[in-house]
Amino acid sequence: MTLESEAKIQQPDDFYQALIDAHAGLTDEQSAALNARLVLLLANQIGDLTTLRQAISAARVSI
Amino acid sequence: MHVPPVYPYVAPPELSSDRVARTRVAIVGAGPVGLACAIDLAQHGIDFIIVDDNNTVSAGSRAICWAKRTLEILDRLGCGDAVCDRGVSWKVGKVFVRDKLAYQFDLLPEPGHKRPAFVNLQQYLLEEIMVERLEALGHAVRWKNKAVSVTQRTDGARLEVDTRDGRYAIEADYVIAADGARSAVRDLLGLAWEGQVFRDRFLIADVSMKGDFPTERWFWFDPPFHSGGSALLHKQADDIWRIDLQVGWECDPDEEKRPERVIPRIRAMLGPDRAFALEWVSVYTFQCARLERFVHDHVIFVGDAAHQVSPFGARGGNSGIQDADNLCWKLARIVRKQSPASLLQTYNDERVEAANENILNSSRSTDFITPKSRASRQMRDAVLALSQQHVFARQLVNSGRLSTPTEHRSNALSTPDCDSFACALAPGAPAVDAPVQIADRMASLLDQLGGRFDLLVFDANAENASALESEFGSDLRVARIVRARQQSARVFEDTEEVATRRYDAQSGAVYLLRPDQHVAARWRAPSIGDVRSALKCAQGMR
Numbered sequence: 001m002t003l004e005s006e007a008k009i010q011q012p013d014d015f016y017q018a019l020i021d022a023h024a025g026l027t028d029e030q031s032a033a034l035n036a037r038l039v040l041l042l043a044n045q046i047g048d049l050t051t052l053r054q055a056i057s058a059a060r061v062s063i
Numbered sequence: 064m065h066v067p068p069v070y071p072y073v074a075p076p077e078l079s080s081d082r083v084a085r086t087r088v089a090i091v092g093a094g095p096v097g098l099a100c101a102i103d104l105a106q107h108g109i110d111f112i113i114v115d116d117n118n119t120v121s122a123g124s125r126a127i128c129w130a131k132r133t134l135e136i137l138d139r140l141g142c143g144d145a146v147c148d149r150g151v152s153w154k155v156g157k158v159f160v161r162d163k164l165a166y167q168f169d170l171l172p173e174p175g176h177k178r179p180a181f182v183n184l185q186q187y188l189l190e191e192i193m194v195e196r197l198e199a200l201g202h203a204v205r206w207k208n209k210a211v212s213v214t215q216r217t218d219g220a221r222l223e224v225d226t227r228d229g230r231y232a233i234e235a236d237y238v239i240a241a242d243g244a245r246s247a248v249r250d251l252l253g254l255a256w257e258g259q260v261f262r263d264r265f266l267i268a269d270v271s272m273k274g275d276f277p278t279e280r281w282f283w284f285d286p287p288f289h290s291g292g293s294a295l296l297h298k299q300a301d302d303i304w305r306i307d308l309q310v311g312w313e314c315d316p317d318e319e320k321r322p323e324r325v326i327p328r329i330r331a332m333l334g335p336d337r338a339f340a341l342e343w344v345s346v347y348t349f350q351c352a353r354l355e356r357f358v359h360d361h362v363i364f365v366g367d368a369a370h371q372v373s374p375f376g377a378r379g380g381n382s383g384i385q386d387a388d389n390l391c392w393k394l395a396r397i398v399r400k401q402s403p404a405s406l407l408q409t410y411n412d413e414r415v416e417a418a419n420e421n422i423l424n425s426s427r428s429t430d431f432i433t434p435k436s437r438a439s440r441q442m443r444d445a446v447l448a449l450s451q452q453h454v455f456a457r458q459l460v461n462s463g464r465l466s467t468p469t470e471h472r473s474n475a476l477s478t479p480d481c482d483s484f485a486c487a488l489a490p491g492a493p494a495v496d497a498p499v500q501i502a503d504r505m506a507s508l509l510d511q512l513g514g515r516f517d518l519l520v521f522d523a524n525a526e527n528a529s530a531l532e533s534e535f536g537s538d539l540r541v542a543r544i545v546r547a548r549q550q551s552a553r554v555f556e557d558t559e560e561v562a563t564r565r566y567d568a569q570s571g572a573v574y575l576l577r578p579d580q581h582v583a584a585r586w587r588a589p590s591i592g593d594v595r596s597a598l599k600c601a602q603g604m605r
Contacts, residue, residue, distance in 0.1 A: 033445060037445040037449055040445055
């Protein structure tokens, strides 16, 4: 499995809004906790370590 | 309260005769690892001298959890029964997040092994047992003999040793430095000790109480009785319990050690009605570090003198005894000139590999328990929060990955497989136990092996066995594992077929095992030449 850059998310605007809405009313600390949980849940969905490593590297680019 | 034994100081004979003591091996330090080396060398019939700067066993809180592989080594050293009879067996660990059980592990879910996953026994009691065993073999530690200098020579190493009656010298082919995390030998040789210190402190207490807690390892993150920190409760022998509380980098360690501080913390954990007494208290900071090399010419480092880990995972004491197991048969062959001195390099390579594995596991556990940054704390807390509802998160909870032996999958002494095997066992790994019948009694397979090279010949190769035996009888001890009932020496009946399964030997198998019981080579049906070449390789002669 390799990291997908092609569009795969169905109804992308709905997904993005759901992601932002999830943070509504949260403090920065709570938002960070939510993001961390979300990363872990999604990582388990992917499962494959090579793909996860590629995603981690991709996320760090230019930070 | 445990009353430590006081071992007698005896004036070394070299002082009155003005002689230099000559020996094959000098061992500095009579902790569990130095004693394991001494017992193993004694069993090999190698001349040695063991010195220790104290005259008793270790005080207070040190290693308590002895892993299955270590117990198997202690069996070979003649201490296994005493340790297991005296200690507390366990195999289940539970991890609580706040007041809820988040995760549970069983470290030995299958039957058919002589030894349990772990036995808890205070280090000082293990040392007492090992000192007795060494004495039964006709040897004594030179107590209150302190090594004060070490010099490399072309044909060995020279130690200067201080006693109350004066100083004398020991010249040895090899010196084993088993003098612990603050090794004096390491300092005397000026060797660098590099690693990572964890910025956290832990209050470690041994308390005496009549507890009805099960004999399991209980670990809490953020428990109600110790908010924000971690806690550990674990039973030892004689109704002593180990308690470990994370108290944070900022705390004042001297203040935290005072009974007025410690007792309320423990009372909060155990409940107001539980009577207990403090046996021993300390405040620790953990580090993971190792020497770059464990062999420096004629000086060999073992145990904490060579490598140090944090205690979460019980990888310190266990890996030290495994160092001794790996080293002593090689040293015995070298000083007898049966193998070249280069065999020692394989001790270095194999045990550095083990130290790296232990340091990796121990650092990961400590990073989880003591997150280094805000981000790592957020991620850790997210794992703990999810672990209550989501099974996948439980495998990320890391309260210590408990000691397992290193498998040395690729090492210079192993012959790679040319036949295919479908069992977990592989060349380089320690042999696995199985129940076998010998004459009319059930026995442990591992108890029949070790101390010299063994060749295990399974049923289908029966015809091969006598040919192999007549060819290698002097270099190898041949044992046959059969399924049908037979009566003769070195024939083990695999009545439950566990050995056949664990060694994947349904269609025949021959295993060559090293004196430390690690697999050196295996085949379906080897020729005499195959065995000869693998044996030479395992003896470091190729």
